Amino acid sequence: MVSAMEIYQLLPQAACKECGYVSCMALAVALLSREKKLEDCPSLFDPKYADKLNKLKELLAPLEQASETGLIIHDEKCFGCANCVVACPVNVANDPTGSAIGLGPKSDKVILVIENGVVRCLNPNECRRFGPNRILCNACTATCPSKAIEFV
Amino acid sequence: MAVCTGCSLLCEDIEVALKTGAIEKAKNLCRKGQGHFQALFSDRTVPSVEGGETSLDQAIEKAANILMNAKDPLLYGWSNSSLEAQKVGIELAKKLEAKIDDTSSFCQGQLLERVLKGELPSCTLDDVRNFADVSVFWGADPSNSHPRHLSRFSYYPRGSKRQKGYEEERNCVVIDVRKSSTAKLCSDYFRIPPGGDAEFAEAIIAILDGKMPRFGDKKRMIGLASIFKKADFGAIFPGLGLVYSLVQKMEIFENLVARLNDVSNYKVVPMVGHYNMRGFNELMLDETGYINQISFKNGVHHGSENSVTMAAKSSDACLVVGSDPLSALPFVIARSLAKSQLVVIDPRRSLTTDAAKVVIPSAMSGLESGGKAVRMDGVRISFEPIFESNLLSDEEILTRIMEAI
Ligand code: SF4
Ligand code: SF4
Numbered sequence: 001m002v003s004a005m006e007i008y009q010l011l012p013q014a015a016c017k018e019c020g021y022v023s024c025m026a027l028a029v030a031l032l033s034r035e036k037k038l039e040d041c042p043s044l045f046d047p048k049y050a051d052k053l054n055k056l057k058e059l060l061a062p063l064e065q066a067s068e069t070g071l072i073i074h075d076e077k078c079f080g081c082a083n084c085v086v087a088c089p090v091n092v093a094n095d096p097t098g099s100a101i102g103l104g105p106k107s108d109k110v111i112l113v114i115e116n117g118v119v120r121c122l123n124p125n126e127c128r129r130f131g132p133n134r135i136l137c138n139a140c141t142a143t144c145p146s147k148a149i150e151f152v
Numbered sequence: 153m154a155v156c157t158g159c160s161l162l163c164e165d166i167e168v169a170l171k172t173g174a175i176e177k178a179k180n181l182c183r184k185g186q187g188h189f190q191a192l193f194s195d196r197t198v199p200s201v202e203g204g205e206t207s208l209d210q211a212i213e214k215a216a217n218i219l220m221n222a223k224d225p226l227l228y229g230w231s232n233s234s235l236e237a238q239k240v241g242i243e244l245a246k247k248l249e250a251k252i253d254d255t256s257s258f259c260q261g262q263l264l265e266r267v268l269k270g271e272l273p274s275c276t277l278d279d280v281r282n283f284a285d286v287s288v289f290w291g292a293d294p295s296n297s298h299p300r301h302l303s304r305f306s307y308y309p310r311g312s313k314r315q316k317g318y319e320e321e322r323n324c325v326v327i328d329v330r331k332s333s334t335a336k337l338c339s340d341y342f343r344i345p346p347g348g349d350a351e352f353a354e355a356i357i358a359i360l361d362g363k364m365p366r367f368g369d370k371k372r373m374i375g376l377a378s379i380f381k382k383a384d385f386g387a388i389f390p391g392l393g394l395v396y397s398l399v400q401k402m403e404i405f406e407n408l409v410a411r412l413n414d415v416s417n418y419k420v421v422p423m424v425g426h427y428n429m430r431g432f433n434e435l436m437l438d439e440t441g442y443i444n445q446i447s448f449k450n451g452v453h454h455g456s457e458n459s460v461t462m463a464a465k466s467s468d469a470c471l472v473v474g475s476d477p478l479s480a481l482p483f484v485i486a487r488s489l490a491k492s493q494l495v496v497i498d499p500r501r502s503l504t505t506d507a508a509k510v511v512i513p514s515a516m517s518g519l520e521s522g523g524k525a526v527r528m529d530g531v532r533i534s535f536e537p538i539f540e541s542n543l544l545s546d547e548e549i550l551t552r553i554m555e556a557i
């Protein structure tokens with residue numbers, strides 16, 4: 001997955017502070033967490049950085065498909081094993097007679113479900129990574145045998 | 153709710169919505185199960201005799217003819233058929249005084265026989281979910297072969313005595329020659345060299361006996377033995393990797409299980425692949441005292457000469473039900489099978505149907521026909537058809553062949 005360092009290396013590295021941050025590295029981190037956009041860095045649109053800008057656009061494209069929580073699903077890698085569905089603490093709490101005990105979800109308050117052989121994210125706003133009090137839960141990514149889900 | 157017959161977990165919580173000629177939406181089916189359901193819509197067989205399409209009646213008549221006139225027929229397959237079809241199959245074998253065998257004879261047969269005869273302690277997968285705190289996958293990679301095994305039973309779900317998360321209350325151990333998908337998830341992975349299973353088992357036995365292990369990293373091996381000792385309830389899931397490696401030395405594994413049961417409580421559930429292989433083996437055990445490799449010629453005889461690998465060479469006709477031995481078996485055996493008078497009952501095209509004298513299309517069980525099957529842990533599961541179809545089930549086809557004979 002993309003790292004802040006990779007983004008940083010493609011930024012102008014001029015520390016002009018026009019984006020509001022003291023360093024380009026800080027902007028790189030903000031870009032990664034999608035708090036800022038490339039447009040927030042005016043220097044980048046100087047024609048001499050055209051190459052870097054294009055590369056950055058490519059690099060950041062996958063982040064745009066991420067849900068509000070930064071969840072990205074790679075359908076082609078998913079086994080549909082439901083490990084993530086069963087391990088997700090929100091699924092467990094909201095669905096004690098379904099996903100908590102290994103069965104298909106019986107509640108519509110679950111986040112992860114399996115449809116057509118692959119995982120789907122239904123209620124991203126229920127996820128522990130959502131909102132101002134978010135915590136870095138990784139129960140779903142840690143139980144995935146194929147890196148089919150990740151957070152950016 | 154539908155039942156998936158994609159593997160021997162027989163998941164019962166499947167929801168499917170259909171539109172003509174396709175699945176609109178399926179819930180809870182893993183990718184393997186999805187593929188199994190999708191298979192319904194491609195490569196279906198048609199009744200044929202010697203390569204030419206015929207009516208179903210003609211194909212059945214020809215099949216009966218071939219089997220009736222054969223001197224030494226072999227009836228093979230069975231692990232993808234319902235219990236009802238398997239019963240008729242065994243009756244047919246008796247009537248023809250034929251040899252009968254299934255995929256277990258080069259698969260999990262050796263272990264399953266010990267489980268069915270009570271020589272290895274076993275339990276249900278529901279017990280595993282409710283009570284197990286140690287799960288051991290040995291030469292098995294359920295993430296690929298039985299995708300929902302870990303999530304439904306053996307690692308991630310909450311159970312009556314396992315209310316906390318898997319990190320706190322369960323250990324998952326993988327012993328394998330390669331770092332499989334399951335090995336990446338487990339809490340302890342032990343890599344062994346190919347064929348090293350016996351030594352690994354002996355090393356654990358040695359530690360349990362208070363000796364030093366002569367295999368692997370001593371510290372890690374001792375650590376593993378202590379996980380084994382501390383367990384309340386351990387479940388061992390042997391896969392084909394273990395079976396093929398131990399072949400004639402299965403008693404080493406039996407000894408290990410016995411020793412583990414001296415210090416704690418251990419059960420064995422072999423990782424049966426096809427959805428109803430265990431069903432066939434149970435029926436055969438009731439009927440003959442053996443789980444496979446039987447000849448009904450002048451009584452009941454058991455022995456490897458009746459196994460598909462041996463009988464393929466000697467039999468002059470072979471009935472294959474729901475199986476594709478021509479792609480699964482070694483070339484020499486496949487060639488002899490292809491040369492015999494081959495009658496195949498199968499819902500889908502395969503190498504075996506392509507080589508067959510007679511092909512009889514059947515309904516896909518679990519999808520187009522109902523029945524009962526035995527899950528890998530011995531639990532019987534009933535299923536209803538979920539698609540309408542006018543194809544005959546294996547059971548109906550076999551009954552008609554029987555009547556014609
Ligand atoms: S991050 Fe945690 S709460 Fe969010 S979907 Fe994954 S497991 Fe569930
Ligand atoms: S995302 Fe990973 S854990 Fe979840 S169903 Fe797919 S393969 Fe399994």
Ligand code: SF4
Nearest residue numbers: 156158159163182185
């Ligand atoms: S685990 Fe096996 S039975 Fe369950 S849905 Fe997947 S293929 Fe079907």
